[in-house]
Amino acid sequence: MSELFDAVDALVASRAQLPPAEERKRLRTAHGLTLDQVAAALQVRRATVSGWESSKKPTEPRGPEREAYARLLGQLAQLYPAPGAKAEPPAATPAPAAPTGTPAPTEAPTPLTGPEPGRRSPAATVGTRDRSVGPPDLPPAAPRPARTTGPSSTSRRPVTGKPAPAAVVASGTDPRFENGPLAVVDAGTDGRVLAYCPGGRVLDVPAKSLPALVDWTLKEAKLGGPRLSGPGKDADPLLVLTESALERYGLPTALTDEERLAGRIPEGHKVVRQLKRAEWKLTKRGFGPWARIYRPATGAERACVQLCIPSWQALDARHWGGADRLPPAELARVLGVYAARVMTPRGSTAVTGLELMTALHPPTRASEPGADGTRHSEHNPGSLGRDPVDCAPCEAPDGHPLLADLPRFHVRGPDEKLFEEAYDWARPLTDDECMRRHLVGIDVNMAFAAGANGLTVGLGAPTHVRAPAFDPKLPGSWLVDLSHVDLSRVKVGKDSWADLDAGLLPSPFTPKGERPEGPAWYATPTVAYAVELGYEVRPTEAYVRPENGRYLDTWYQRLRDAFLTTMADLGVGADLPPADFLAAMDGWEKRDPQLAIVVSAIKATVKGGLGKLRERPRGEGWRPGEPWRALSRPTWRPDIRAAVISRTRINLHRKIVKHAAFTGRYPVAVLSDCVVYAADGSSPLDVLPYRDGRPLPGGFKLGINPGLVKHEGTQSVLWGEGVRERFDAPDLNLARYIKDGTVTDADHGE
Known part of the structure; x- marks a missing residue:
């Protein structure tokens, strides 16, 4: 008889009425669940769950997936009733758990509100930007807890x-x-x-x-x-x-x-x-x-x-x-x-960013039971392992023990040292740009996080190879001459080329935007971009990592979700039309200064965590050639840091090239993830090409998601020329000051 009851229950559940797509998404995000977690629990693809939540044309689950999905939504609805609805006691049966290895939320985020009027609450940090590595009303505050008895x-x-x-x-x-x-x-x-x-x-x-x-x-x-x-x-x-x-x-x-x-x-x-x-x-x-x-x-x-x-x-x-x-x-x-x-913070935001990588990919796991039923600790696949590995000599920062035999005052050139860093490039304005009224800065959201997303990085020690054939799928460091890459003619599509003014573009291969003069060490994404632009590459030497994987994917996803959820609480949602997005971003920090602090900390966790991958000695009585404490960590991986920075810089350059090929406009300054253009108007919409509300494919797009751009700031062309004249620096990087226009003498040692 119980089998008949089970069959009836399954039949009813298979026709269960599901809430609208918007409510499905609200329930999932209220519990802090990602699309990947729900997909893993229901054993479907991420795109399938995304389709169930689509606000335009939602799809409907079928079969056993519908039964499980209805069960999940039903229990979440008990925990997070819709506004105005009365909450009911949760069901006794727990919701399906995420499988092993899937990051689960440590807590269930609920509606967040600002402090009571008149309460002291500082605004988010403002000032010169750190470049190293009408919105809806917010929901009401949660009620105060009632006093309970107990010890x-x-x-x-x-x-x-x-x-x-x-x-x-x-x-x-x-x-x-x-x-x-x-x-x-x-x-x-x-x-x-x-x-x-x-x-x-x-x-x-x-x-x-x-x-x-x-x-x-x-x-x-x-x-x-x-x-x-x-x-x-x-x-x-x-x-x-x-x-x-x-x-x-x-x-x-x-x-x-x-x-x-x-x-x-x-x-x-x-x-x-x-x-x-x-x-x-x-x-x-x-x-x-x-x-x-x-x-x-x-x-x-x-x-x-x-x-x-x-x-x-x-x-x-x-x-x-x-x-x-x-x-x-x-x-x-x-x-x-x-x-x-x-x-939970484990130290500074940088320390926490690094610890988050390890928490999501622990170095060891328990083995399967042996013949006697006992388990032991074994390597956790996809992690960096328990023991540190040596970097390649070209990846080692100055003073590393691998370089102890170099002469004391030897300065390594690009053919000896991998130097993948973020952009710091600027140029004088052209006559045409001087005739325009404004300088408009756009900034890539969570640029380094976006650079880490989907990136294949080395998990083990490097292998030295002579005269290798370049493989864009193989992470590593490559010694190759890219000085022949000519930005005046580049490939911008499968079969299309564009003629550009190379003198108005930064080189994609150097942080200062200068064209390389000969062989140099590059990370895989940089060399792959030269091939993408339509040029042949012939490395003479490489340190490659055959053991590799997408180690940073879950790290990116957790930080992305943290950022997007918090920005949504501040009234800036994803997928807003351009004008609505700009309006939502206007004054977002002031809506809830406490949550603005959280956003700042999340961003710092990204940059700081990546920076910790190549932590230098600090106040340890250290001398060049001696090891320092950070080298004993398996997460001391300068090659991973270099790969992320390389990909981030290349992502930005790709958009700059697409923009130039389509609009004929070139950047006047680039600093890390900020790009400045001269324009007749003061809005990013006066810079970015949109047609029927759609952005240039492969170019810049306004939005809050990592990799999309927001308005960084606008100043006048007269301001820019005045600052450069004041410091007698025609190529002063104006992107550093575009946010609020403040430049002090201390910035230039005066």
Whole structure:
């Protein structure tokens, strides 16, 4: 009889009424799920799920996929009812889980709102840009949590007199982390210590000392986060200590100059001694702005708590704006959103960006059970492994041990050193450009993230090859002469060529835009572009990596989704028409300054994480030719960094060439991911060609998605010429200052 019931249930489910496409997408994004995760769980293609959510012509699932999809949407609708609908208790049966290796959201993002009017909340960081590596109303804030009964150590209470931050709480699938990934610990004048969690929960903290605080966090606070991939590890709880909490637990509220340079307080400090007596350990970096307190793991159990101390400059103002000055509840909101959408911070945004790569691709995994049923640790395919690998000599930065035999003052040229960096190029304006009124800057969104998407990179050590045949699918470094590539005639299509003014274009092969003069080392994407432009290449030498894969894909996808979700919360959605997009971007930072901080941190995570792949020695008493600490990491991979930068620069040049071939307009300055054009009007629409609302195929397109462009800023041509005349620099890079037009004497050493 049960089989008949199952058959009836399946028959009913196969004709289940599904919500509209827009509601399907809302439910998925509300739970922080990506298209890839849903596709993997339902065992269909990503494009299939995208079609089910299409606002134009949605497709409908069939067969068992429809049954599973209806089940998923039904449970998500219980967790995230539509505005105005009454929530019902969730079903007892859990939704289908993502398969092993699929990154799962650490938290379920919910509607986010700005701070209460009149509350102090700093705007996002503004100023000279760091170039290194009518919108809809926002939904209402989540209601304040009601007081609950329970032991005083974990009682939850609303913040008296303060607006509860928007809810960013655990999805409820793991009761170990029901209070979220982190808490901001603050001590009141009445002696009470409170822990502010994302989502408005506030816990009473009974701990009287720092060792007791660590114990409480691990045993009672229910803080932390689930792993991002099957073989990975759960995220350790993070405690953010305010100045009052530092005083309460016997720590200084600020570091001395000596301590700041050392990056830690002395080992003889009384609190460090307290931790040692309680048999807690610190990592090699000691007790600094990002301290990790742990005991050696026993089996699979970890005992580790991380501290973040904003007043010790843990939150770099260049990336976190004024987050360190936010009240505890608002700071918990900012860090909670970041933790939910990226990962729990593990240090600076750069450190977190690198740690995210490892969290998504752990170096090892458990093997299949042997004959006796036991498992062991084995290499996780697609990861960088547990052990570091040497780079190729051409990929090594100056001072690397591989170069220890070079003469002391030897300067390596392009035929000895791989130099793949972002653009910093500019030229004087032509007479025609001087007659135009404006200089319009456009900026590529998340350019380096887009450069990492779909990029095949080496996973293992390099193999040296003499006189190789170039293979555009093989990652590596190639010694080849590209000086013969002539930009005055380039291939812009399968069978079409374009005649261009090469003197008005930067070379795609050098960061300064200069034409190469002879053989030089290049990453695979750069050499492949020369072939794409229609020219023959003949490498004389190469270091290639036969073991390779798309290591950065899931890293890109998680950061992309974090960026797009947060920008959508700020009123800037994807796929907006050009004029609507420009309107939505106007003043986006001011709609919710706290979320603007999150956007800044996400961007910094991309650039910083890639930069960490070639981290240089810092304050370690290091001498050229000696190894430094970062070399011991399997994620010290300058070749991967070079490949991403190469592809990012080439992507930009390809669009510049398409634009020039179609419009006859050339850039006057390029800085990393920003391009400046002279135009008669002040809008990007006066620069970018659109026909019937459609952009130039293969060229620049306005939009918020990574790889698309936004308006960076507009200044007058007179401003540009005046700045260059002031500093007697006819080729001064105006892209550096196009955002707000501010140029100081300090920028030029005057």
